[in-house]
Amino acid sequence: MEYKNILFEIKNKIAFVTINRPDKLNALNSATLNELKDCFTAIKNNNEVNVTIITGAGEKAFVAGADISELNKLSTLGGKIFSEKGQEVFNLIEKLGKPVIAVINGFALGGGCELALACHIRIANEKAKFGQPEVNLGIIPGYGGTQRLTRLINSGRAAEMILTGDMIDASEALRIGLVNRIYPAEELISKAIELAEKISSKGQIAVQMALRAIVSCDDISETEGQNLESSLFAICCGTEDFKEGTSAFLEKRKPNFKNM
Ligand code: COA
Secondary structure, three states, X not given: OOOOOEEEEEEOOEEEEEEOOHHHXXXXXXXXXXXXXXHHHHHHOXXXXXXXXXXXXXXXXXXXXXXXXXXXXXXXXXXXXXHHHHHHHHHHHHOOOOXXXXXXXXXXXXXXXXXXXXXXXXXXEOOOEEEOHHHHHOOOOOOOHHHHHHHHHOHHHHHHHHHHOOOEEHHHHHHXXXXXXXXXXXXXXXXXXXXXXXXXXXXXXXXXXXXXXXHHOOOOOHHHHHXXXXXXXXXXXXXXXXXXXXXXXXXXXXXXXXXX
16 A cells, blocks of 8 residues: 555664654544554564554644544544544554554644554653643544543543643653653654664564553453463463573573564
């Protein structure tokens, strides 16, 4: 598929996905969502990708939400389909099986904040702003935001953001755990690459098993989660990477994981 609204490249086992509609603050129209679906399906199936970085083009926005010019035309049934479509794409990202880092370089509003929430790690620059402003439009978050935001930052804070529609700045987002780290704008992408390279240098079966256990937390009970954890742990014990990692430690050398 040829992309019109996103940029996509793979370098050193890191995939870079950039939403590229800067004149519309990277708002997610349905064409962009389709491209994201295609792109993340390709990433899922590509063994040459260990980690993905997703960001927005331009200086101003990560993603300023779903495209309001499309929202404006929705009927009741259309709204259900619209919401489920976004949920499907963001679920694909969350359940990709490989780490996705949201690199939030400006406004992350509505569907943009929800996109960041579907990623596994969020880092931002100092001027990033976050919000779920849907109530200002007479709707609610529809791409998983009511669920993921509530789980991530707790129900009181999520209720305040979703019911007021107010934006919060990067330092507040850091304080409440909506992002992991904040960097000066000019350092953000290099810090993201550093983080992606660090994860990519580990044994990838272990990375993927750990991620699977972490992501499952939202869907299953503690008992089922621990059961899954011990099974995934056992799978790791059968890998070459495990032999290499433990031997390297005992031999006081750096591990040379197969996937590197
Ligand atoms: N959907 C469609 N277009 C959008 C958009 C969105 N979610 N967010 C921004 N844009 C467009 C604007 O319409 C404008 O297009 P134009 O130049 O053709 O008129 C362009 O992006 C630049 O936005 P603008 O509003 O002029 O920038 P600003 O710096 O004055 O304000 C925001 C920035 C983010 C505060 C403002 O754009 C905004 O509130 N956007 C909507 C956020 C939102 O409600 N998102 C949730 C949707 S569910």
